[in-house]
Amino acid sequence: MMEEQLLQSSTFIGTANRGYGQQAQEEIIRLFGPPFKFSQLVPNETFRFELPLGKAEATQRLVEQEPMFLRHIQPVDAELDWDGELDSLLEWATSSIKLEAGTLIAVQVRKTEQLATKVSQGEYKQALDLALTKAYATEPVAKGGEFILSLYLTPEKAYIGLSAPEHNLSDWSGGAIRFRKEEGQLSRAKFKLLEAEQVFGLDFSQYKMALDVGAAPGGWTSLLLERGVKVTAIDPAKLDKALLKHPNLTFHQKNASDVKLLADAYELLVCDMSWSPRQMARLIKELLPSLRTGGTAILTVKLMHKKAFQTVRELVGDLSPELSLQKGKQLFHNREELTLFFIKS
Ligand SMILES: C[S@@+](CC[C@H](N)C(=O)[O-])C[C@H]1O[C@@H](n2cnc3c(N)ncnc32)[C@H](O)[C@@H]1O
Incomplete structure (x- = not known):
């Protein structure tokens, strides 16, 4: 007994x-x-x-x-x-x-x-x-x-x-989880995307075309370029000069809602804007026609006043039915935020 x-x-x-x-x-x-x-x-x-x-x-x-x-x-x-x-x-x-x-x-x-x-x-x-x-x-x-x-x-x-x-x-x-800081690394934010790649079991080198919304100074864009992906980066702020020469980069120095994108152009959409989650959801929704069916979206979500579960619930609701949540994780490199991984249905 x-x-x-x-x-x-x-x-x-x-x-x-x-x-x-x-x-x-x-x-x-x-x-x-x-x-x-x-x-x-x-x-x-x-x-x-x-x-x-x-x-x-x-x-x-x-x-x-x-x-x-x-x-x-x-x-x-x-x-x-x-x-x-x-x-x-x-x-x-x-x-x-x-x-x-x-x-x-x-x-x-x-x-x-x-x-x-x-x-x-x-x-x-x-x-x-x-x-x-x-x-x-x-x-x-x-x-x-x-x-x-x-x-x-x-x-x-x-x-x-x-x-x-x-x-x-x-x-x-x-x-x-620790990553080695590289010389000339553009932002600490890069670690978040590196960690997301591991935690969500992704391999960014398998993607051809990615959209990075809120890309400056360019940590996430630089990682995707290193993986051989063609990247369209959008941000009203400046991207690091070293990136601008990259042959696989298209940069729109604009607010994301002012950019016209082709339909079904991307297999990967990433967004690391420190915005209120529901505002971010509205913006992402507008951009979703450019993401192919079956495409991946990785979004950083700012946690408002620690109401974490409610924030995630609302955001997932706002983005459905186009995006369906695969996994959410507060990464070691997230601060007052967490990271969500979606697939476009
Ligand atoms: C936390 S930073 C992104 C850091 C980036 N992931 C990196 O690795 O370097 C957030 C960025 O979102 C951008 N942003 C804010 N509002 C935006 C909008 N409406 N459209 C595009 N970018 C926006 C800001 O200018 C800022 O550069």
């Missing part, structure tokens, strides 16, 4: 962008229904939660019906009472799990600011990599492993869990 009850519950640590933990928790409640136990690890950002389902079933639901604001999950297979000492972690990791020789394993360590220890995250990771290699002859990797051993360290507890990378919603530690 005891065992049965244990099998029917599972514990995770969830992480959202700072200030959006509440929204992530609301989505989890909608998915699983109460009762629940949430406890905050970092206010409105990182939290521990228990679900009345086994680990595999709970993970499957979280992956298949992925919440927009939940950036990352790690399972909690063990909660060690600890004192910041490395030895207790090493002991657990080398005695409580079973790993086959040659398994590629990535160790990801996060710790709260309150954990006053001189050992850095990197040092914990290094020590665990070594210990696992010695105990099981596994192979430590930074990314692309078969498993991730996640550790979340607070002054009182070490939360530890083993999972396949695809079960964590993101294979980056805490979902904090």
Whole structure:
């Protein structure tokens, strides 16, 4: 009986962008229904939660019906009472799990600011990599492993869990996806589109013609040009000079509602304007005849006064039936906004 009850519950640590933990928790409640136990690890950002389902079933639901604001999950297979000492972690990791020789394993360590220890995250990771290699002859990797051993360290507890990378919603530690800043990069905004490409499983090099609405200074346009796409960029503000010479770029330095576009000209429409969402929806609606049936639209949505769900509902309603929502996600590189991926019907 005891065992049965244990099998029917599972514990995770969830992480959202700072200030959006509440929204992530609301989505989890909608998915699983109460009762629940949430406890905050970092206010409105990182939290521990228990679900009345086994680990595999709970993970499957979280992956298949992925919440927009939940950036990352790690399972909690063990909660060690600890004192910041490395030895207790090493002991657990080398005695409580079973790993086959040659398994590629990535160790990801996060710790709260309150954990006053001189050992850095990197040092914990290094020590665990070594210990696992010695105990099981596994192979430590930074990314692309078969498993991730996640550790979340607070002054009182070490939360530890083993999972396949695809079960964590993101294979980056805490979902904090990092891109290298390139020399001469035009805007930080470029990271948003790079992240959207990964998170929505797209490959921009497969598109021939794209429309970038609100393109200046040109981060998104530059990424699409790098992928070999022909881009029509629209913005009353200036695009970076370096882009203007590009043979695959057409630039209209105008307000988007003043530009005449050919029907069915584009397979991809992207828009990163920091406008009120419903105003943006009206503008996008006017431009939609230029997007082919089956085409993709990626839109950044500014979250007004944190009424996130209402904002998304209204916007999706405004854009239907032409656009149908495939996935919405608050990306790591989104600030007070989230990103939506649509297909034109
Ligand atoms: C956040 S920036 C876009 C950054 C861009 N994605 C990048 O990667 O560099 C928003 C842009 O929307 C533009 N914008 C605002 N209203 C617009 C309109 N009616 N038509 C076209 N662009 C507009 C602004 O001029 C501004 O350059």
